[in-house]
Amino acid sequence: MDVRGAKVTDFPKGMTRGSLRTLMQLRTGACKRLGGELHGAPVDCYRCEETGVLGRAGTAVEHMFACASSAADRKVHFPDSSSPEPDLLWVLPKASVAYAETFWKTAPHVVQRAPRNTAMA
Numbered sequence: 001m002d003v004r005g006a007k008v009t010d011f012p013k014g015m016t017r018g019s020l021r022t023l024m025q026l027r028t029g030a031c032k033r034l035g036g037e038l039h040g041a042p043v044d045c046y047r048c049e050e051t052g053v054l055g056r057a058g059t060a061v062e063h064m065f066a067c068a069s070s071a072a073d074r075k076v077h078f079p080d081s082s083s084p085e086p087d088l089l090w091v092l093p094k095a096s097v098a099y100a101e102t103f104w105k106t107a108p109h110v111v112q113r114a115p116r117n118t119a120m121a
């Protein structure tokens with residue numbers, strides 16, 4: 001697939017604001033929900049536990065498309081692609097966002113944030 005010339009702001013119609021925000025973050029390579037969004041502080045993958053693979057400059061997104069723990073999910077979201085890669089963020093943006101959400105929502109080691117306790121106020 002050739003996505004040269006595609007702009008980071010080429011958005012498909014019919015996506016929710018939240019999905020568009022996620023898509024923009026993934027395309028620019030700094031997505032807090034995916035992880036590794038802080039400069040100079042790559043983190044381990046919370047799915048496959050590979051060391052320091054979630055980082056900025058697109059390394060987290062590249063890993064998301066290559067993570068060994070998610071091969072079955074990639075087949076579900078990209079049935080026509082034998083080896084899905086980050087350029088699918090431009091070619092199949094809706095499927096890419098759905099895959100990303102599956103990636104972090106079904107992660108086995110995600111630490112859930114505790115809900116804010118307002119009863120103590």
Ligand SMILES: [Zn+2]
Nearest residue numbers: 045047048067
């Ligand atoms: Zn991984």
